[in-house]
Amino acid sequence: MESELADLKMIIKELNLGQDFTSGLRELIIKKPIGDNGVLAQELVEKIMASFCKTLKMLNPSKYVNEYPQIPVAIDSSCRKGGRRSPEDSSGSCCKKSSSKDQRFCNKKRKISGTSVKETSTLLDDGHVWRKYGQKQILDAPYPRSYYRCTHKFDQGCEATKQEQRIQENPPQFRTMYQGHHTCTTYPTVSQIFLDSQTHHEDSSILLSFDSNVNHYNPYFPTFPSTKKDMKEEVSLSCFYPNQHQIQSSSSDYFLPFEYDYSTPTAETFGHVKAALSSESDNGNFISSGSSCTEHCMEMMLGSIDFEDLPFSI
DNA sequence: AGTATTTGACCTAC
DNA sequence: GTAGGTCAAATACT
Numbered sequence: 007m008e009s010e011l012a013d014l015k016m017i018i019k020e021l022n023l024g025q026d027f028t029s030g031l032r033e034l035i036i037k038k039p040i041g042d043n044g045v046l047a048q049e050l051v052e053k054i055m056a057s058f059c060k061t062l063k064m065l066n067p068s069k070y071v072n073e074y075p076q077i078p079v080a081i082d083s084s085c086r087k088g089g090r091r092s093p094e095d096s097s098g099s100c101c102k103k104s105s106s107k108d109q110r111f112c113n114k115k116r117k118i119s120g121t122s123v124k125e126t127s128t129l130l131d132d133g134h135v136w137r138k139y140g141q142k143q144i145l146d147a148p149y150p151r152s153y154y155r156c157t158h159k160f161d162q163g164c165e166a167t168k169q170e171q172r173i174q175e176n177p178p179q180f181r182t183m184y185q186g187h188h189t190c191t192t193y194p195t196v197s198q199i200f201l202d203s204q205t206h207h208e209d210s211s212i213l214l215s216f217d218s219n220v221n222h223y224n225p226y227f228p229t230f231p232s233t234k235k236d237m238k239e240e241v242s243l244s245c246f247y248p249n250q251h252q253i254q255s256s257s258s259d260y261f262l263p264f265e266y267d268y269s270t271p272t273a274e275t276f277g278h279v280k281a282a283l284s285s286e287s288d289n290g291n292f293i294s295s296g297s298s299c300t301e302h303c304m305e306m307m308l309g310s311i312d313f314e315d316l317p318f319s320i
Numbered sequence: 321a322g323t324a325t326t327t328g329a330c331c332t333a334c
Numbered sequence: 335g336t337a338g339g340t341c342a343a344a345t346a347c348t
Contacts (some may be wrong), residue, residue, distance in 0.1 A: 290348090
């Protein structure tokens with residue numbers, strides 16, 4: 007029995023390694039698309055990732071959750087579909103009152119590992135869709151703490167949660183604590199990638215895609231931007247991170263000339279940026295530049311461009 | 321009507 | 335025993 011458990015642990019460990027390697031490969035492909043086969047490669051990587059997740063979910067016994075926190079563990083949604091449950095439901099079918107209560111707090115162990123804390127002056131959109139499920143007044147804290155879970159907790163078993171709490175009124179200061187990793191297949195928006203890049207890669211760059219062709223498969227931007235307003239908000243948000251904002255792509259339809267310094271906007275560089283935003287093609291439009299874009303530059307861009315008049319369709 | 325938020329109650333970890 | 339995290343009915347919103 008013990009040796010079987012040891013074997014299972016080894017299998018899960020190996021699968022986790024494979025998952026990590028595939029994740030690394032995905033990042034590489036996203037950063038450096040490999041020509042004509044790039045889309046196919048991205049699709050294959052997504053399928054491999056899905057396969058790893060599926061296998062790990064099947065193998066994962068709940069008692070290993072703490073030892074392998076990166077394993078996505080799906081909750082038995084058949085016992086809690088649709089969020090609300092009528093009182094009579096609790097006495098029937100799979101969720102008898104006692105077992106329901108047993109399950110209710112099965113994940114209630116206070117999470118210590120796998121957390122990250124951010125303190126910001128504003129409550130920024132982190133790119134994920136959260137559902138508020140509680141608010142609590144905390145002892146000796148002047149402001150209540152809000153509890154959020156990933157909106158895909160029940161449909162995809164995503165266990166990511168976050169807590170938000172105002173810690174100061176003037177100037178406003180908020181503390182956001184993230185717990186768990188997103189295992190849902192809703193890909194991050196530009197702002198999320200940007201926030202991640204702040205945490206993990208000092209010199210990372212981002213790609214702004216204004217692709218309006220829904221058939222063009224791009225796993226990181228499946229629906230972006232869904233509206234022109236969304237796009238404006240995404241671009242606006244990036245203004246908060248002026249020194250790290252780079253617009254870059256190696257397979258762009260539109261290149262900003264590299265000989266210009268886009269960190270100091272001039273009439274000339276503005277013309278390039280505006281033309282890039284306004285251009286259109288069948289394969290989608292990309293802006294590419296080796297220069298970083300400063301907050302000032304982004305603000306001026308936003309001020310000078312009428313987003314409602316952009317030619318691509320939504 | 322469907323979805324999201326609010327909020328008091330409940331339960332567990334400490 | 336208490337503080338903090340979660341549930342779920344009620345309520346608000348779209």
